[in-house]
Amino acid sequence: MILLRQFFCEHRLLVGGYSVFLLFNTLLSAFLWPDLKENLEAWSGIAKLLPLKAVQDVVWMIEKEGWWAYFGVQQLFKSGGVVAMTVAGLLGSMLVARDVDQRTAEFLFSRPVSRTQLFLTRWGAGLLFLQIPFFLTTLLFWGIGQSLGESLAFSHVLLAHLHVSLFVTALFTVTAWLSVISSHQLKPAMLVVGFMLFQLAIYMVQDLWSISIFKMIDLDHILPIRYGDFPWWQFLCFLGATLASLFAGIFCINRRDF
Amino acid sequence: MIRTENLRKDYGAKPVLQGVDLHVHAGEIFGFVGPNGAGKTTFLKCLLGIVRPTSGTIEIAGQEAVGQPLLARQRCAYAPGETALYEQQTGIGFLKFSLAFHLHADAKQGRQLMEEFELPLYQKVREYSHGMRRKLLLAQAIASNADILLLDEPMEGLDPEARRRVSDILRKEAHAGKTVFYSSHDLSSVERICDRVAFLNHGKILECASISEVLSKTSRAIQLIFNRAMTLEELPRAATLHWAGGETRWSLNYEGTLADALFSLKDLPVLSVRDASTSLEEVFAALYTEEGAE
Numbered sequence: 001m002i003l004l005r006q007f008f009c010e011h012r013l014l015v016g017g018y019s020v021f022l023l024f025n026t027l028l029s030a031f032l033w034p035d036l037k038e039n040l041e042a043w044s045g046i047a048k049l050l051p052l053k054a055v056q057d058v059v060w061m062i063e064k065e066g067w068w069a070y071f072g073v074q075q076l077f078k079s080g081g082v083v084a085m086t087v088a089g090l091l092g093s094m095l096v097a098r099d100v101d102q103r104t105a106e107f108l109f110s111r112p113v114s115r116t117q118l119f120l121t122r123w124g125a126g127l128l129f130l131q132i133p134f135f136l137t138t139l140l141f142w143g144i145g146q147s148l149g150e151s152l153a154f155s156h157v158l159l160a161h162l163h164v165s166l167f168v169t170a171l172f173t174v175t176a177w178l179s180v181i182s183s184h185q186l187k188p189a190m191l192v193v194g195f196m197l198f199q200l201a202i203y204m205v206q207d208l209w210s211i212s213i214f215k216m217i218d219l220d221h222i223l224p225i226r227y228g229d230f231p232w233w234q235f236l237c238f239l240g241a242t243l244a245s246l247f248a249g250i251f252c253i254n255r256r257d258f
Numbered sequence: 259m260i261r262t263e264n265l266r267k268d269y270g271a272k273p274v275l276q277g278v279d280l281h282v283h284a285g286e287i288f289g290f291v292g293p294n295g296a297g298k299t300t301f302l303k304c305l306l307g308i309v310r311p312t313s314g315t316i317e318i319a320g321q322e323a324v325g326q327p328l329l330a331r332q333r334c335a336y337a338p339g340e341t342a343l344y345e346q347q348t349g350i351g352f353l354k355f356s357l358a359f360h361l362h363a364d365a366k367q368g369r370q371l372m373e374e375f376e377l378p379l380y381q382k383v384r385e386y387s388h389g390m391r392r393k394l395l396l397a398q399a400i401a402s403n404a405d406i407l408l409l410d411e412p413m414e415g416l417d418p419e420a421r422r423r424v425s426d427i428l429r430k431e432a433h434a435g436k437t438v439f440y441s442s443h444d445l446s447s448v449e450r451i452c453d454r455v456a457f458l459n460h461g462k463i464l465e466c467a468s469i470s471e472v473l474s475k476t477s478r479a480i481q482l483i484f485n486r487a488m489t490l491e492e493l494p495r496a497a498t499l500h501w502a503g504g505e506t507r508w509s510l511n512y513e514g515t516l517a518d519a520l521f522s523l524k525d526l527p528v529l530s531v532r533d534a535s536t537s538l539e540e541v542f543a544a545l546y547t548e549e550g551a552e
Contacts, residue, residue: 002358009346103342107395110306110338111359112331257269257309 003118007125010098011091018087019133022079026137029074030144033067053206061219065226067150072160072222075141080164081217084134085196088168091126092175093189095119096253097182105258115253123176123246130172131165153226160225163235167217170241171196177249180256259284259406259437260305265314267300267461274300276461277314282439282454284405287432289452289469290441291542297461298441299339302408305439306331319405335360335402339410339441341391345384349377353398360402368401371427375420389415396424406437413444425451449473449538457545464545472541479511479534480519485527494522509534 008015036043040063047059061069096119099105109115138161145152171192178188196213203212215221216238221231260282267275274297282288292298303309305316307327316323316330323330343352349372357363372379375393377386386394392415399407407428413421428438428451442448448455449469456466465472487505498513499522506529512519520531 002355006344006347006355010344102345103340104344106303106308106338106340107336107343107356109308110331110334110336111356112328112361113359114328255310258303 003113003121004125007122008129011094011126011129014087014090015129015133018083018130021083022133022137023140025079025083026075026141026144029070029078030141030148033070033145033148033150036062036070037066052204054204054209058219061223065219065223067145068152068156068226069219069223071141071145071152071157072219075138076160076164076222077214077218079137080134080161080168081214082200084130084165084168085171086193088130088172089175089189089193089196091130092172093179093182093185093187093192095122095126095176095179097179097185097188100183100258101185109258116250119176119180119249119253123173123249126176127169127172130168134165134168135161156226159230160222163222163225163231163238164217166235166238166242170238170245173242173245173249177245177252180249180252259319260288260439261315261317262301262305263315265301265304265316266312267297267304267309268312274461275304275311275314278458278461278463280456280463280466282437284437285432285435286453287428287438287440287451289448289455290439290458291443291445291448291455292458293443293546296458298458299410300461301458302336302410302439302441305408306334306336332361333404334406334408335399335404336408337392337395337399337410337412339414341388341395341415343383343386343391343394345382347383348380349383349386349390349394350379352383352394353401356398357402360404362403364401364403367403368397371397371401374423387415389417389420392416393420396427400427400431404436406439407431408439408441410441411443412440413442413447421447445537445539445542455538457542459546469538472538473536478513478516478519478536479509480516481532481534482508482510482523483529484508485529488526493526496522 044059044063047056050056058069058073062073096105099108108118138157142152142154142157175188175192178191179185182188199213202208203214203218209215216231216234221234224231260280262278262280265275265278265280266273278297278301290298290301300309304311305318305323307323307330311324314324318330319333321329321333344355347355350369353368353372354365357365357368369379372394375397377390377393377397383391383394392412396409396412399409412424416424425447428440432438432453440448440452452469454466454468455472457464484506488508490501493501493508499519500511502509502511510519516533523531
């Protein structure tokens with residue numbers, strides 16, 4: 001418990017800022033929907049003028065699927081895939097490398113607590129701080145949708161959220177593992193966030209978007225959930241990456257000299 | 259209480275500890291001295307499992323510690339030489355955080371120690387000076403109530419009054435049966451506080467003995483100033499007394515106790531007496547010069 005509390009105190013500004021950002025995004029996006037819905041044709045016309053195929057497709061899918069596609073883009077792809085991904089990179093990088101960087105590792109690892117326990121506690125704490133605001137804003141988005149007369153099956157929302165949140169978890173765990181083997185907190189953060197921004201840039205390019213990692217959580221995989229088609233293959237990839245990174249992190253932290 | 263046998267640690271191709279054999283008894287204050295880079299901190303880190311030894315054995319309180327460092331850490335409290343702390347925490351917050359890991363920690367004692375060291379409880383650690391951080395680290399180590407205190411440079415940055423307090427506290431802890439492993443550059447404090455001392459250089463123990471044993475191997479002398487010129491014939495003669503000097507300034511090398519030497523001067527017109535015996539610092543310098551020459 002003390003480790004959990006200390007981790008939160010150390011990162012409260014990041015966690016607080018992230019939560020507020022998600023909340024604003026959710027509220028603004030959800031309450032913008034009635035206006036957007038009324039002017040979808042105009043938006044579609046504007047999108048056709050843009051040279052970005054990804055944006056044209058999104059607007060086209062919103063036109064076709066309505067609130068479900070809008071929810072997928074705003075809440076799952078933007079809040080989860082982009083914002084939570086960035087915070088996952090920052091938070092995960094601080095798991096161990098921050099102590100090495102700030103020279104508190106000698107003190108921390110001299111405490112009578114096993115390294116595995118320490119790593120798992122911090123990993124769990126980071127994951128909670130990352131997932132709770134994301135999950136709560138998803139619930140809020142869904143709730144606002146109900147009040148706007150847009151009904152979505154809660155089970156579909158949960159499944160879609162689970163899919164994206166596992167993507168964020170995998171990313172956080174990979175960063176956590178890199179943090180265990182790094183001596184400076186910026187290195188894993190820059191590596192992961194830089195890589196993901198590169199992936200996002202690729203996603204925006206028409207001919208390359210199919211090889212972007214973001215393709216695994218975009219509307220092509222979220223929309224079919226409504227029709228009972230869950231993206232199992234992608235889900236298992238995220239799960240595999242999470243477990244592999246978790247075991248690698250535990251292995252490395254127990255072998256490293258601090 | 260602490261026993262290491264042939265303890266080795268290499269960082270890549272560089273050997274830092276080269277077969278350290280050490281035995282520290284329960285209830286003693288054990289001094290561990292050596293120049294920068296001798297391997298003192300690496301040795302402490304090996305004891306706690308912060309770094310993994312390349313080979314050798316470590317036994318702490320009768321239990322093998324290399325394969326199970328957690329057991330060692332449960333018996334030890336550590337005040338690292340590095341004073342980087344969690345800057346966002348308050349002094350009392352840091353104390354609570356560090357004591358929360360120790361089963362038998364005494365938070366009340368920790369708070370009392372902070373007050374005794376005049377540390378502001380609710381001030382952020384980032385506003386603490388180097389000496390205040392050192393005191394805070396000492397307070398958490400002592401209040402953790404572990405059987406073994408591992409202290410790395412505990413007096414560094416402390417004012418004379420704080421040094422005196424820390425010395426008193428460490429003696430009390432040792433008197434209560436705790437083992438104090440005192441790694442330091444500050445040889446005068448090692449000489450004053452410790453029961454035994456080990457000299458480390460290039461990862462090897464050069465000598466390990468009690469302080470009195472180490473000092474007894476060296477010359478003991480006093481320097482005297484008389485209030486009139488003295489001749490050698492006027493000075494007391496004995497097989498244990500060796501005079502050098504002339505006029506009013508003489509130097510006396512003696513064997514036996516200082517009290518006996520001073521007693522032999524009782525009828526002489528002595529103006530002042532100054533101890534000129536070899537200190538631990540000189541023993542240290544001699545040992546390292548000898549090793550360097552080899």
